[in-house]
Amino acid sequence: KVTDNSNFPLPGASIIIKNTTQGAVTDIDGDFTLEFSKRPATLVVSYLGFITKEIVIQNEKEIAITLESDEQKLDEIVVIGYGEVQRKDITGSVATVKPEEDRVAQSQSVESLIQGLAAGVYVQQNGNEPGAPASIKIRGLNSLTGNTEPLYVIDGVIVDSATEDTLDPLSGGNSYLAPQSGISGINPRDIESIEVLKDASATAIYGSRGANGVILITTKKGKSGKTKFNFTTLSRIGTVTNDIEVLDTETYTKYGNEVRANQGFNPLYYQYPDGSIAYFDTDEAFMIANANTIERIQGVDWSDDTYRLAYTRNYRLSASGGTDTGNYYIAGGYLNNEGTIPRSFAKSVDFVVNLNNDLSDKLKLATKVSATFVNNSASKGTDNLGGTNNNLVRQIISGSPILAFSDNINTDDFEEALDGPRAWIEDYDDLSKEVRVLGSLKLDYKLSDMFTYRVQFGADYRNKERKVWYGTGLFRGSQVNGEAGISTLQRFRYNLDNTLMFKKRINKNNRINGTIGAIIDQSQAQYTTNQAADFPNKDLRADGISFGQVFQPLFFNKQNESIVSFLGRFNYTLFDRYLFTATYRADGSSKFAEGKRWGHFPAFAFAWKLNEEPFLRKIESLSEAKLRLGWGLTGKQGIPNYRTLTPFGPTQSPYSNSEGGALTAIVPTNLANPDLTWETTSQYNAGFDLGFLDNRVTLTTDVYYKEISDLLLNVEIGPSTGFSNYYANQGDLINKGIEFSLSADVISNEKFKWTVYGNVAFNRNEISRLGLPPAPFGTQTYSAFLGRQISGGNYFKTEANIFIEGQAPGLFYGYATDGIISNDTELANAATFNGISPQLGDVNLVDQNNDGIINNTDLTIIGDPNPDFNYGFGSNVEYNGLSLGFFFNGVQGNQIANGNLLREGYADTNTTNIRKEAYFDAWRPTNVNGSYPRVGYNLAADTGFTDRLIEDGSFLRLSYITLGYDIPVKNDKFIESAYVSLSGQNLLLFTKYSGFDPEVNSFSFDPGRVGIDWNSFPNQRSFSLSLNLTF
Amino acid sequence: CDTVLDEQPETFFNEEQIFSSEEGVESAINGLYQSFADPGYHGSSIHGLVAPFSGKFYSNQGASQDATSLNCLPNNTWLIRLWPAMYSTINVSNVIIQNLENSTLPLANKDIALGQAYFIRAATYFDLVRYFGGVPLKTSPTTAQTLHTPRSSVEDTYALIIEDFEKAKQLLPNAGEYLIDRPIKTAANAYLAKVYLTLASASNDRAMWQAAYDEAIQVYGKYTLTPTYAELFELGNENTSESIFEIQYGANGAVRNSDVIRIYTLKDYYNYDTFGRVRPNKETYDQHVNQYPGDPRIDATFIANSYTTVAGKVVKLYPAQSNGNDGYTAIKKYLEPNFNGTTANTNLIKIRYADVLLMLAEIENELNGPANAYQYVNEFLTRARNTGSSIAAEPADWSGLTQEEFRERIMYERQYELLGENHEFFDTRRRGYEYFLREVIEKHNNGPKGNRDFVYPVSVKNMLLPIPSIEISGNQKITQADQNPGY
Known part of the structure; x- marks a missing residue:
């Protein structure tokens, strides 16, 4: 026995x-x-x-x-919400990521640690600037206009802040700063494991916040034994990759002259036989006669002039150890991550302390504190105007490649002209500083063999300051004689969990265990913004905000939020092979009005360990075969506070009295919807886990079907209401998919190890109900709504996404085109746009209703931003201390609306630079098969969104490749192990996408603007060297 | 534990706090005026969009070229700010009206506040109906149950406007009883006169002309013209004896409150950056000069021929130049030498006494012919000739016109007297499409041209602005079929 x-x-x-x-x-x-x-x-x-x-x-x-x-064998224990189970007893769909050294060395964020490793978890970088956020979608798009980020829980502390940021420091004037957020406050090096809870039976224990999935992070703890030190260092060099090729100075001047010639005007430039170029004056004779005195223009390649090598340095030291009654893990580190643009960086210093103590046989205390200080400088500046002069990257591409070019310096029309990238680097600041402290105290008291009582207090404090400065070298700053904005966020969140855990083996065939608990979770956030302009002395930049002569009263806003919950989970195991789980959570949220406030979230799961059945037990090679079935409800309450009320707040500017003095002016700030309630997700999941040869080969498959109903939408409403949107429960979404992941230790012996792993996830989204009456959209009639307008300026001032009942969300909606009007027959059939007759060389817009006029009724579906599948795969080979690992990730079948082509892809009459092909392959009488419109075609801004902007976004990226060497140090008394590795990141990228990088989503966290590339930042290709010492 | 879940905004007020005290009500009224003054409405949009769309101005703004060339798109960059700002004003007035009408609290300023709320609501609907035709009529604060409202007829819209102005007339104070910058009873009379005059000039219904007269005559003599025309537009000389209703602006806060300075002031005219974006059309300037050579109002209205930049450079303007962005004159009425770049001080005169005199002249001519109408015209013409230093010959007093000639001349006179004061769109449309075609489209298309001038399309659509795309997509009771003709 x-x-x-x-x-x-x-x-x-x-x-x-x-x-x-x-x-x-x-x-x-x-x-x-x-x-x-x-x-x-x-x-x-x-x-x-x-x-x-x-x-x-x-x-x-x-x-x-x-x-x-x-x-x-700690890795067999899997952390699930409010408790942990053995891996073999899991009934839900849980993906575990154990960060490995090679991977951790690449990662500066939790998001990149997970990327590509867990099936159905889609991690997308939202920019390639240091400190730019990443977004994570678990099992497809879970919302249409709300927050789609999962819930993060670090060692039991709720860190629900992936989309939280300071307010935009500069209100008004169309400014749009890209959010800086994501999951901060945790260093990838300190992570022991990450559990991604995907299906409802796993997430329902998080009730009202589980619907987007839950990411549980467990940090490292010390192990008993003498103190172990670990030191790691990494240096990395990155260069801009996939730069966009624009016209050089000489070709640019030819282009300018061609535009002028087409208009019947004098040329703008004159090129001398020696190749030098000058601004054209009077006539050619004059230019020749005064060749010695006429000043030549000085060309510049803005890309060369601006981009630099990016250096990253990262150091980290940890100490861990323990005794029979306790253990400790202490770590601290420094990171300096510089971007490819001067003055862009993300620096951080952090430390973490994890202490576990057995206070007595029955009482265990776990203490955790981590503190992070982050200092960011983003020199990019974004703007939802089409304006080139409000974005550095835009200027590098579109800036006239001539030094001291008047339009690069100042401007006539605020959407039209450019400041030099140099002015931008010199005279713009977007600086942020953040302190974040996470702490938790966890006390376990073992009441009896059966019961353990746990009380955990978790706290998350965040203090962030973001300041923006526009000096007079920039258009915006020169208009107002310097402009400064400072905004702050102070947020304290805590959760107090009271849980009673029990486990009992009733007899040899029946086991139960479970948890019941009561939880309170509250947060208080305080936002301020200060704004000033007109600075007599600008030396202090934004720090001198007190010296502005035009200033805004302090905007001060507090947001309080509370959630009270009761939860229970009950596991029953029969014959050690039939596992039943039932969970239930009730949540009350302060975001909803009384009567609508409580949500109930039950879930059930069943797992059957087939390999434990007598008939399969004989197959020795089969080490695991488990069928999992589950269903559950989860919810979402991710909307701003106070949306059931109408708070009265200040207008942006005060009103003035007859003397010009300020009068406090108060207006209702939003439209109340007292009927708001939970968005609920009902999810079915069926999964199958297979393991062979003592789990050397494992295969996991999951299929799921999710029905998200009463979507919490930020519904765009007719402005005749006095508001442009309000929050409501409207519409249903269906999400279904299948996921596979496989890993195999192909060879595993003392000397030689070879592992391969990979995963792929297919997801289909469908809007099953919108609750809107059908209305005409183009030539069709749909129940549908349009997304948010992309830009407020000249270019792309239109909605790009449409959300149609019965179809995938966020389809691209614009004008279809049929090449270029290249001959007289095509011209005769071409329609007029906005009263302007077509001509040869124009873009041939498709007249969907054949009325000869291109207008709103000709808009149609022109693309789909939703991928068919995303995948990741990698391999590690180890031989005698040498190791080679690589990892690929990819996305297939999505399309991107590359809004930048509106400027780069048309040889219009603007004084801005364009892509080479847009000039060389423009339609001309001598190039009737040109695939770009004629030089001087300037309707791109007016037509807005056409399928010329739609590009295939599929890609496969060699995310990293690492060569490592475990230096033999066995005889060294001091050093226990030493590992050195050399890796390359983003060395290969297979894509047809013509922009900087297909992994792009310019409007992070805005489901109303999906799949858009709008002034994105170039990516890096980098090499790094890292050393990991244990002693 | 439900009390834990009762979170209330701590840094914002609730409705009850605002409407339970006189001070609270005042701050809500200020909020109403600020909504009215917002850049989305009077601060910027009517200058950036409506001025060029009137057909009397050119704008070099690329983002709004569609409207400037009279091919306004339903998602025009200004249009999608104008309509929401106007309706947010409507909603704020509805909130005030509902709270005060149902209030049993003894608030001393209740009537005055209510009067102002009705006045602003009516003034906003009056602009809406003239820009867009019949619009959704909202008379109570929007709730989650009242999101979708169909367009009402033009008649119903006017009925509400008249009803509201009538209420305002009852509730508003008399001269001297309240703040100098707020409308009084006679402001409601002046507005009502304009409402009836607008209806009468479209229908030529004698009863309407009479109604307009009955209102206008009550304003007659209640205000006085400023001694000279030019001083009306001098900075600091605001809320004059001529002002009937004026929107207040001041250098408060650091958020742009109005774009009037950047839009009209020529580039490098002062030591700060401006666009000089909206400029009178060439024929607009020519018409005035040809009619009244030497009219001192020309000098007070236009910067023409050339100007000297702050750096001392002389820049040629129309008529000395007709190509390029400077092939136009500029409006001189909104100069602010000490503009801080962000917040303008310059008030916007919504209606002034000279306008009432113009209306009286027009009404009298329609009712009884020119004989008794001259007196009104000559009153402000006399002022126009009076520059303070010398008396100009033009504009000479009127006499000896037929009713027909008087009608034509009074419309022109409105342009000369009020150019750049946002009356052009209304005055070019209210006498019908034939008038608009003849006086705007044809005069422009046959007038002098530079390389920047657009050829205006001959289309009835330009009698109105399009309903913005965001309203059609967000309002379930308005579809593309309800869009204005031609869009």
Whole structure:
């Protein structure tokens, strides 16, 4: 009989007579029978999760073997919400990511740590600037206009802040700063494991916030033994990759002259025989006669002039150890991540302390504190205007490649002209500083063998300041003689969890365990903004905000939020192979009005461990075969506070009295919707886990079907209401998909190890109900609404996405085109746009309703930003201390609306630079098959969104490749291990996308503007060297 | 534990706090005026969009070229700010009206506040109906149940406007009883006169002309013209004896409150950056000069021929130049030498006494012919000739005109007297499409041209602005079929 140390039978344990092939497997009762050909014999008794034992049999007829559980095999324990289970007992869909050294060395954020490793978890970088946010979508798009980010929980502390940021420091004037957010406050090096809870049976325990999925992060703890130090350092060099090719100075001047010639005007430039170029004056004779005195223009390649090598340095030291009654893990580090643009960087310093103490036999205390200080400088500046002069990257591409070009310096029309990138680098600041402290105290009291009571207090404090400065070298700053804005965010969130955990083995065939609890979760956030302009002295930049002569009263806003919850989970295990889980959570949220405030979230799951069935137990190679079925409800309440009320707040500017003095002016700030309530997601999941050869090969498949109803939408409403939008529960969404992940230790012995792994996820989204009456959209009639207008300026001042009932969300909606009007026949058939007759060389807009006029009724669906599937795969080979690892990730079948082409892809009459092909392959009488419109075609801004902007966004990226060497230091008394690695990031990118990088989503966290590339930042290709020492 | 879940905004007020005290009500009224003054409405949009769309101005703004060339798109960059700002004003007035009409609290300023709320609501609907035709009529604060409102007829819209102005007339104070910059009873009379005059000039219904007269005559003599024309536009000389209703602006805060300075002031005219974006059309300037050579109002209205930049450079303007962005004159009425770049001080005169005299002249001519109409015209013409230093010959007093000639001349006179004061759109449309075609489209298309001038399309659509695309997409009771003709 084989039992564990609490005397419970272990069914399925394997018993082999050493050095033979003879053996047996224990039955349900832990019993086995074995015949011996000779005695004494040595039995090898093994059971997953327990230390293998060898027993010498002399003459015994019956023996009782007790196996000790293997504490070292910690990876078999999986953290789930409010408790943990053994991996083999999981009933829900949970992906575990154990960060490995090579991977961690690449990652500066939690998001990049997960990217591509967990099936169905789609991580998307939202920019390539240092400190730019990434967004994570678990199992497709879970919302149409609300927050789609998962809930993060770090060691039981809710860190629900992925989209939280300071207010825009400069209100008014169309400014749009890209949010800086994502999950900060945790260093990838300190992460022990990440659990991604995907299906409802796993997430329902988080009730009202589980619908987008939950990411549980467990940080490292010390292990008993003497103190171990670990030091890591990394240096990285990055360069801009996939730069966009624009006209050089000489070609640019030819282009300018061609535009002028087409208009019947004098040229703008004159090129001398020696190749030098000057501004054209009077006539050619004059230019020749005064060749010696006329000043030549000085060309510049803005890309060369601006981009630089980006250096990153990262150091980290940790110490860990422990005794029988406690352990500790302490770490601290420094990161300096510079961008490819001068003055852009993200620096951080952080430390973390994890202490675990057994205060008594029954009382355990876990203490955790981590503090991070982040200092960011983003020199990019974004803007939802089409304006080139409000964005550095835009200027690098579109800036006239001539130094001291008047339009690069100042401007006539605020959407039209450029400031030099140099002015931007010199005279613009977007600086942020953040302090974040996470802390938690967790006390476990073992009431009895069956019950443990846990109280956990978790706190998350954030203090962020973001300041923006526009000096007079920039258009915006020159208009107002310098402009400064400072905004701050102070937020304190805490959760107090009271849980009672129980486990009981009723008899050999029946086990129960579970949790019940009551939780309170509150947050208080305080936002301020200060804004000033007109600075007599600008030396202090934004720090001198007090010296502005035009200033805005302090804007001060507080937001309080509370959630009260009751939860329970009950697991029942029958015969050790049938697992039942039921969970339930009730949440009350302050975001909803009384009567609408409580949500109830039940879930049920069943798992069947087939490999434990007698008929399969004989297949020795099969180490795991588990079928999981689950259903559950989860919710979402991710809307701003106070949306059921109408708060009265200040107008942007005060009104003035007859003397010009300020009068406080108060107006209602939003439209109340007292009927607001939870968005609920009902999810079915079926999964199958297979493991072979002691789980050297594992395969996991999940299929799911999610129905998200009463979507919390920020509904765009007719402005005749006095508001442009309001929050309402409207519409349903269906999400279905299938996920596979596979990993195999192809070769695994002392000297040689080879692992391959990969995953792929297919997801289909469909809007099943919108609750809107059908209305005409183009030539069709749909129940649909349009997304948000992309820009407020000249270019792309239109909505690009349409959300149609019965179709995938966020389809691209614009004008279809049919090449260029290249001959007279095509011209005769071409329609007029906005009263302007077409001409040869114009873009041929498709007249959907054949009325000869291109207008709103000709808009149609021109693309789909939703991918068919996304995937990741990699491999590691280790031989004698040398290792090689690589990882690819990819997305297939999505399209991108590259809004930048509106400027780069048309040789219009503007004084801005364009892509080479837009000039060389422009339609001309001599190039009637040109695929770009004629030089001087200037309707791109008016037509807005055409399928000329739609590009295939599929890509496959060699995310990293790493060569590592485990330096043999066995004889060294001081150093325990030393590992050095060289890696390259983003070395290969296979894509048809013509912009900087296909992994782009310019409007992070805005589901109303999906799949758009609007002034994105170039990506880097980089090489890094890292060293990891343990001593 | 439900009390834990009762979170209320701590840094914003609730409705009850605002409407339970006189000070609270005042701050809500200020909020109403600020909505009216917002850049989306009077601060910027009517200058950036409506001025060029009137057909009397050119704008070099690329983002609004569609409207400037009289091909306004339903998603025009200004249009999608104008309409929401106007309706947010309507909603704020509805909130005030509902709270005060139902209030039993003894608030001393209740009537005055209500009067102002009705006045602003009526003034906003009056602009809406003239820009867009019949519009959704909202008379109570929007709730989640009242999001979608169909367009009402033009008649119903006017009925509400008249009803509201009538209420305002009852509730508003008399001269001297309240703040100098707020409308009084006679402001409601002046507005009502304009409402009836607008209806009468479209229908030529004698009863309407009479109604217009009955209102206008009550304003007659209640205000006085400023001694000279030019001083009306001098900075600091605001809320004059001639002002009937004026929107107040001041250098408060650091958010742009109005774009009037950047839009009209020529580039480098002062030591700060401006656009000089909206400029009178060439024929607009020519017409005035040809009619009244030497009219001192020309000098007070236009910067023409050339100007000297702050750096001392002389820049040629129309008529000395007709190509390029400077092939136009500029409006001189909104100069602010000490503009801080962000917040303008210059008030916007919504209606002034000379306008009432113009209306009286027009009405009298329609009712009884020119004989008794001259007196009104000559009153402000006399003032126009009076520059303070010398008396100009033009504009000479009127006499000896037929009723027909008087009608034509009074419309021109409105342009000469009020150019750049946002009356052009209304005056070019209210006498019908034939008038608009003849006096705007044809005069422009046959007039002098530079390389920047657009040829205006001959289309009835330009009698109105399009309903913005955001309203059609967000309002379930308005579809593309309800869009204004031609859009």
